[in-house]
Structure formats: structure tokens, C-alpha cells
Amino acid sequence: MTGISVDTLRAWERRYHVVKPSRSARGRLYGDADVQRFISLRNAMDKGFAIGEIASLPDSELAKILALPEKNAFASGSAAEPEAGLDLLLAAVESFDSVSLNGELGRLAALLTPAAFVYKVALPLMRAVGDRWHAGTMQTAQEHLVTECLRNLLGAMARLNQAPGSNLKLLATTPAQELHELGMLAGAVLAGARGFEVACLGPNLPASEILYAVERFSPRILLVGMVTPNPLPGAVETVSEVAASLPANTELWLGGAGALVALDAIRDGNGMPPGIIYLEDLQALDRLLLERRNGRHA
Secondary structure, eight states: OOSOOHHHHHHHHHHHOOOOOEEETTEEEOOHHHHHHHHHHHHHHHTTOOHHHHTTSOHHHHHHHHTSOOOOTTOOTTOOOHHHHHHHHHHHHHTTOHHHHHHHHHHHHHHSOHHHHIIIIIHHHHHHHHHHHHHTSSOHHHHHHHHHHHHHHHHHHHHHSSOTTOSOEEEEEOBTTOOOOHHHHHHHHHHHHTTOEEEEOOSOBOHHHHHHHHHHHOOSEEEEEOOOSSOOHHHHHHHHHHHHHOOTTOEEEEESTTHHHHHHHHOBTTBSOTTEEEESSHHHHHHHHHHHHTTOOO
16 A cells, blocks of 8 residues: 555654554554555655655655655765765775674665665675775675675565565566676665565576566566676576566566677567666666556556
8 A cells, every 4th residue: 555565664663653553453553644654755765865864754844845856866865974884884894894894784774765775885885896806906705795795685675675465566586697686686675665566586597487486476577687798698598588488468677787688689670579678777777667656658
């Protein structure tokens, strides 16, 4: 009804006291006003506001926020100094301090909206670590530490920030021989935050398993990440086989540097088959998610 997971609703009540539901022998009872407030808070977060900024506002102030133009998704007003946050994260990586790294990532994930966390923390951290690794100033073990921390956190966020039972479903994975899953997980987090029911299958799946999951889950969208610039033949073959066998009611969204190679393999003499979409970046994914949620089609 609200597009917000039960776990998220409970967390908002516990931490921010956003509503005060009545109680019965069967549990909480939400009135129409409570439901509308939840929806207003979710819509304000879609504009880029963090829940900590808006949870205490009266409904009249929330209405003013909802009337404002779209807020930059990269900059949530309460988002503490993102540059300082990145410095702390990199310092923890440099000293191989996994406790501090996980603690700071968790703090930022609690402070920011899911979209702002992806844009302001996860992506900049991945880029910074990748640049240092390529420059030889950071070791492979440090890069793996960051990858594992982000994989665990993004996976948890994808599970918590979604809407079970939504009529909008998204299935996320990477094809066979594509082991890098952080981009796919970041996309799953955005989808959950936008009101989709999300199922993440992890990386490196053959076409037969992806198609089996599509048959059982019936997603509106199959999100496939291919970040390796020169994907191995098995990855391209997997995507080609999936694209040829998807049901008409499931769109295939491809993102990452390797997606262009797969698209060339899929394209035939009549151009690109319908229902296949290339995502230039996560912002493009986010825009399309909002369009689909709001009933607009490409």
C-alpha cells in the first residue's frame, strides 16, 4: 500500500516516531492518516531528502516539500560532509581497519537515503579505491576488503529497502563469467527504494538458471550487470540466450561497460529487439525505475 517494507516502517517508528499507531490483539493498526504520512515521507525521500531530515516535520511542512522541484539525488541536505565521510572510509582502508570501515559505512547508510548512499558513498568509494589500486598505491587485499564490506551492506540494503508484494518486481544478477556484482547490487538498492519487490541472485549465473528464476518470479524487469569492459564469451552468450527467451512481459535492462558488447551480439538486422534497454549509468536506471513505478513506459 505504501511501497515501503515492513522492516523499514518499523525502523522509522522506532527511531523517528513518525506515526503513533493504535494497538490491538493482532498488532499495530494504521489509520488512513498514518498511511498517507508514510506515502508522503517516501515521496519526499524520492526527491532526495533523508528520513532524518523530514521525519519530525508536520504534514503541512511535508506538503510544502512535495510541492518543491526535484531535489538533487546526489545531495541530501542532512548528509553530513560526504567528502569527510569518504576520507574516513579511505583512512580505514589504508590502515586495514575493517571495524571502522564497516562502522562508518553503516553510519552513512543510516543517515542517507538509499539513493544518496549509492551516489555519495558507494560509487565514490569504489572509484577512489579502484584508482588507487590501478596506481599501485593500494593493494589487492585492500580492494577486496572494500568490495566485501560494500557487497554485504548493499545486499542487506537491497533486502530491507523494498516493497514485498508489490506488483512491480525486479530480478537482479550478472551473467556467467561476470563475477563483479557491486553495480548490480547498487541498482537493486535503488529499485527497492523506488517501491519494487527485488530478488538478487548474485553473480555468475548461466542462462538456464536466469530463465528459471524469471519463470518462477515473473519480474517486470530483469536487471543484468556487466561491468567488465571486455566480457568473456560466456557472459555475452548468456545474455544473448536470455534475451532470445525472455517472456514478452519482462524487460531486459543491461548496465555496465560490458553491456555494449552484449547489445551488439543481440542486435539483428531489424535493430534492437523490443524490451531491451541499455543503462548508461545508475542515474539512468533510477529515472527509468521511477517512470515504471509511475506507470510511464519507454
